[in-house]
Amino acid sequence: MHADTTTAKKEAALAVFAGLETEPGVPKPDPILVIDKVVRRFGGLTAVDVDHVEIQRGSITALIGPNGAGKTTFFNQLTGFDTADAGSWTFNGKPMNGVPAHRVARQGMVRTFQLTKALSKLTVMENMRLGAQNQRGENFFRALIPGSWRGQEDEITERAEELLERFKLAAKRDDFAGSLSGGQRKLLEMARALMVGPELVMLDEPMAGVNPALTQSLLGHVKNLREEGMTVLFVEHDMDMVRDISDWVIVMAQGAVIAEGPPDTIMSDQRVIDAYLGAHHDAPMSVEEAEEQLHEAEAELEAEIEEKA
Amino acid sequence: MDWNSIFVTTVKASIGLETVVYALAAIGLNVQFGYAGLLNFGQAAFLGVAAYGLAVTVATFQLPFWLGIVIGLAATVVLAFLLGIPTLRLRADYLAIVTIAAAEIVRLIFRAVKFKDVFGGSDGLQSFSGDFYAMNPYAPGSYGIGSITFTERTMWVLTVGWILVALSCALVYLLMKSPWGRVLKAIREDEDAVRSLGKNVFSYKMQALVLGGIIGCLGGFVFALGQASVQPDLYGTEFTFYAYTIVILGGAARVFSPVVGAAIFWVLLVFIGNTLAEAVGSGVIPSSIMTVSQAGSVRFMLVGLGLMLLLIFRPQGIFGDKREIALDAR
Ligand SMILES: Nc1ncnc2c1ncn2[C@@H]1O[C@H](COP(=O)(O)OP(=O)(O)O)[C@@H](O)[C@H]1O
Ligand SMILES: [Mg+2]
Secondary structure, rough: OOOHHHHHHHHHHHHOOOOOOOOOOOOOOEEEEEEEEEEEEEOOOOEEEEEEEEEOOOOOEEEEEEOOOOHHHHHHHHHHOOOOEEEEEEEOEEEEOOOOOOHHHHEEEEEOOOOOOOOOOOOOOOHHHHHHOOOOHHHHHHOOOOOHHHHHHHHHHHHHHHHHHHHOHHHHHOOEHHHOOOHHHHHHHHHHHHOOOEEEEEEEEEOOOOHHHHHHHHHHHHHHHHOOOOOEEOOOOOOOHHHHHHHEEEEEOEEEEEEEEHHHHHHHOOHHHHHHHHHHOOOOHHHHHHHHHHHHHHHHHHHHHHOOO | OOOHHHHHHHHHHHHHHHHHHHHHHHHHHHHHHHHHOOOOOOOOHHHHHHHHHHHHHHHHOOHHHHHHHHHHHHHHHHHHHHHHHOOOOOOHHHHHHHHHHHHHHHHHHHOOHHHHHOOOHHHHHHHHOOHHHHHOOOOOOOOEEOEEEEEEEHHHHHHHHHHHHHHHHHHHHHHHHHHHHHHHHHHHOOOHHHOOOOOOOOHHHHHHHHHHHHHHHHHHHHHHHHHOEOOOHHOOOHHHHHHHHHHHHOOOOOOOHHHHHHHHHHHHHHHHHHHEEEEEHOOOOOOOOOHHHHHHHHHHHHHHHHHHHHHHOOOOOOOOHHHHHHHOOO
């Protein structure tokens, strides 16, 4: 049954995009996020200069582009973590420019970070609980009366436990988040973002630095978000993954959106090829990263051989 | 050497006025620095503003004692907002710079010749504690066990002081067990993560700064009343540094560590100081090595050495959690 709904949601999302033009800024039938003329400069460098872009509700949209294209900076503008020099954007029709980061999150637009921000000295469970909204016990005066927030805390804990179960972190619930592996931290960060109860989930490189075994499970979780009715916008380098999970792809280069399109054909778009070939950092991963992975693989092989011997 | 006198003064120091005052200052600092990660280097100013708020109201303007307490509290809150509003949105080190400078400004205003009519210059103010001692329930006499005795006045100050310490600890305990405390601890680690989860980080940092200031301000009242005077130079930067030492000695972000830290700090200081003074005075340490006046400085060297050893062998402090320090190293 689950498989059926999966295809239904995916097909519904794909149907929306079918026949859409591949021009940057193409209008979508039901956009959750509409962005206009957002500019961010650092001194002489224009890191972001996006003319117009729309994100379709209920879909998984990938934001790709060479390193330094401005994807993270763009995320920072939209989520209130940085102040844009110009531009405006609306979330569910509400203007969001100038809204501070915590209000953006409360409106239902929740992001994760490229460099994972698990709170290491809090336990996994405390990390999760922190994500819940409208907590009575977070008010100074009510915090002093445990009876006023205990019940809600129990509900929050229950919800957190379900999510941890789903993200295979239940066994770690009382460990410090700092003791988790890189991939587990990514999982925790995503699960914690879900505790906020978001409508739009914005993931900045959710698979970066995650070992291949966990990648599959992360991909599954991202797909699940759409199944639950959320909209996903995510930054990713690996084209195989983008092809696997996204319904639509937006390509950024040198701060601007240069093309949009379906994942199957976007990489054959001439503008995209030019952008990637023109950039010096055209490879999906840097040389150092590739070398590091190679070393890791070799080390693992050696360890296996030693074990057998 | 008079070991009995050394013993008596040391035991009295463990529960004496300085221990109470520093414990309150350190409990406040522990909320700010230990739990929320705020680098407040002006804790002395919070105590000073409270002490002077009380003293000026009563001694200079002849207004009632309780109004003095209210004004002292209000002055603390105003100071917290003045320091917090411009700095708490900036990087952590800005608060450190601003608070250390502000504390010195506050002290220099208190001792300024220009304001001598109000603040009493470098002599400070006296005769504001009459109403407080008028409330003393202890009959005149000497209280204690054996040769460890306090006067009825000291008993009264210490009773009030330790009740305030207990209440402050209970308050911090309740808060840090609650979701409010969880947000604070999360802010100490990564503000942006907390923002991304919909919490108003600025507001929480301000609440922590005000709360820590108010707990410290109670220490200011106790200090002023215990000595029945206020003097500007008691609220210098070294006061704040002692309070930091106490927090780190006990182990940051533990409810009782500032109290135990304060007791240990003063016991060490008094014990080493008195032992050295006795040893020099009785000729056990010849005056060619150390004179009585030098002994006062040497005790700080020895206490400093002890603290260095503690941090080398027990970096998490006495009550700290070793696992947390291990996480920092990752
Ligand atoms: N805080 C900053 N100050 C100066 N330059 C920055 C800052 N943040 C990002 N940049 C620059 O902006 C450009 C876009 O960076 P970023 O958004 O991180 O790219 P991406 O996430 O697409 O790899 C890069 O050239 C980067 O060096
Ligand atoms: Mg990036």
